[in-house]
Amino acid sequence: MNFITKTSSLQKLITPNLYRFYSSKHNLTKSSLENGVQTITMSDTKGRNTLSVAMLEELTNRIKQHESEQALRAIIITAEGPVFSAGHNMRELLPEAGREQHKLVFNNCELLMMSIVESPVPVIARVDGVAAAAGCQLVAQCDMAVCTDVSKFSTPGANFGIFCSTPGIPIARSVKKMTALRMLFTGLPISAQEAKECGLVSVVCSKEDIDTELLKITSAIIQKSRSVIELGKRFYYKQIRYDIREAYDLGSTVMVDNINLKDGQEGIKSFVEKRKANWSHSFK
Incomplete structure (x- = not known):
């Protein structure tokens, strides 16, 4: 999911x-x-x-x-x-x-x-x-x-x-x-x-x-994307309830979801292009 x-x-x-x-x-x-x-x-x-x-x-x-x-x-x-x-x-x-x-x-x-x-x-x-x-x-x-x-x-x-x-x-x-x-x-x-x-x-x-x-x-x-911070905070409080293997399984999925957010893509592009990110703060 x-x-x-x-x-x-x-x-x-x-x-x-x-x-x-x-x-x-x-x-x-x-x-x-x-x-x-x-x-x-x-x-x-x-x-x-x-x-x-x-x-x-x-x-x-x-x-x-x-x-x-x-x-x-x-x-x-x-x-x-x-x-x-x-x-x-x-x-x-x-x-x-x-x-x-x-x-x-x-x-x-x-x-x-x-x-x-x-x-x-x-x-x-x-x-x-x-x-x-x-x-x-x-x-x-x-x-x-x-x-x-x-x-x-x-x-x-x-x-x-x-x-x-x-x-x-x-x-x-x-x-x-x-x-x-x-x-x-x-x-x-x-x-x-x-x-x-x-x-x-x-x-x-x-x-x-x-x-x-x-x-x-x-x-x-x-300075960060609000949606990325929200995703990270929710994952932090969720993963501490699991053992380490389950946490990693969930974390891998979350990382992929994060990268495919508009702000995840923007963050990677801005880093590669050496410019300031323009965050949307959305979950698109």
Whole structure:
């Protein structure tokens, strides 16, 4: 079966390249789209940017907000204040909230995490501060993460009688076992440098340099074909579920599909002809 699914979403063009910065109805997040990069900002500083049901729903909606627009090339998730996110809102997990409420919290959390995986463009966490429990999960689930050298990461759920089982899912897929289990069993935080060394974050830098580092990454992404990046992202998350032989079998098919895309052909021709590629960003 052809790995590439033709969709109309990547064939839509939008005229404006800049959206006004605006807040949601709950004032928990803000979003802007400029020069191909959507920045989603958690702005519940009073609540330490906890991932309440409302916050989870808003973040999911923000991630999906422009996904069908060809102008969108990357998403950055960041936060106001010294706490990126303190994790779930514990009031929503009190016994009196009831089992159905508890299910609602974790179902919405799953929807958010999967919206990151299923987004057609790279999703990057921008962390300047503390990312704890489900906040750490959010960082680990992003495709990349850039953090300042003062940032800290932890999964302290066991301290409060709730093991960080769901945060452990993306952490186990990003972080070396010894570090992942130390975080999950002890609840002790790790530093930004430790997070870099164990694979939780991509880049560590100073506060002054974080936006420069993000610009370097997003600029590199924007220079590529959106359809090729989408194909590659979907294949990456698919192939890690298979053993190596099955992954290679699937990968060979995907490479052939990629080469026969309009942008695959354009990329090869531009390389041979030593010129800049003119991408269509489509799945034709």
